[in-house]
Amino acid sequence: MEHIQCPNCASDRTVEWAREGGFIAVKCTPCGLIYVNPRPSAAEITEANKVGVHRTQNGKALNVSARRNAAKIGYYQRVIGELFATEHTAGHPLKWLDVGAGYGEVVEAIQSALPATDVEGIEPMRPKVEIAQARGVRVSDRSIAQTDSDYDVISLINVYSHIPDFREFGELLVSKLKSGGILFLETGNLPDLTSRADFPDTLYLPDHLVFAAPRQMESIAKSIGLAMETTKAERIDNPLWAVKQTVKSALRGKPRIVLPYTSEFRTVFYKLRKP
Ligand SMILES: [Zn+2]
Numbered sequence: 001m002e003h004i005q006c007p008n009c010a011s012d013r014t015v016e017w018a019r020e021g022g023f024i025a026v027k028c029t030p031c032g033l034i035y036v037n038p039r040p041s042a043a044e045i046t047e048a049n050k051v052g053v054h055r056t057q058n059g060k061a062l063n064v065s066a067r068r069n070a071a072k073i074g075y076y077q078r079v080i081g082e083l084f085a086t087e088h089t090a091g092h093p094l095k096w097l098d099v100g101a102g103y104g105e106v107v108e109a110i111q112s113a114l115p116a117t118d119v120e121g122i123e124p125m126r127p128k129v130e131i132a133q134a135r136g137v138r139v140s141d142r143s144i145a146q147t148d149s150d151y152d153v154i155s156l157i158n159v160y161s162h163i164p165d166f167r168e169f170g171e172l173l174v175s176k177l178k179s180g181g182i183l184f185l186e187t188g189n190l191p192d193l194t195s196r197a198d199f200p201d202t203l204y205l206p207d208h209l210v211f212a213a214p215r216q217m218e219s220i221a222k223s224i225g226l227a228m229e230t231t232k233a234e235r236i237d238n239p240l241w242a243v244k245q246t247v248k249s250a251l252r253g254k255p256r257i258v259l260p261y262t263s264e265f266r267t268v269f270y271k272l273r274k275p
Helices: 042-051 071-083 085-090 105-113 126-134 166-175 214-223 239-251
Strands: 014-020 023-028 034-036 053-055 061-063 095-099 118-122 151-157 177-188 227-235 266-273
Touching (some): 071 085, 071 105, 071 227, 105 118, 166 214, 214 227
Parallel strands (some): 095 118, 151 177
Antiparallel strands (some): 014 023, 023 034, 053 061, 177 266, 227 266
């Protein structure tokens, strides 16, 4: 375990925000970023991301290699269709890399939303890669360093929270974009919530290590030389989600009734542009 300073502003002034599985998430007083501190060592994080299992402080293994989710394809097809309408209309084919592609659902969504796009995904967990490839979806376990350097778009869909030091990782991604290229990112807005209780689901610490909302993302983007161009927040607290969260809370032994359309939580999409 290592103690760290805020990965966004380097301050060490924090307040405790949440506890889960023996880990503590703190909120940075100056900038509002939420991050796990202390956190597992860098070597442990890399290994966990490859095999999909994290060691929790109370000794239970946390398995995060969720199943393929076909429902994601339609959802991302709509969101990407909306957010890349201009690029779609312009008609020139995009070269797109999806990082942390999982089972390839987002790669499939991009192919459907923008059929002219040359898209490939990379994913460190080998079993996910094999399932994607068996379905004919272009996903490999190449590292980012092994990919090309002329992408129009690099997407990071619900990957940001897994990255311990985004500055170094973000700079590597930026070096793989063409001038004028876009880093397309999705992550939840937990720092914008009034309190932890406003997000009824598990935080999945320490699989998730860092949480940023638009205010933090703006400075993170700037620190890696990108300009925030578009921000689109989507609610996820529909009736089905509310029922699921109610059931999950009961299964965790802390039953509560979760009502739809009452949470401040949003999943936020960002288009960050390289000059
Ligand atoms: Zn900070």
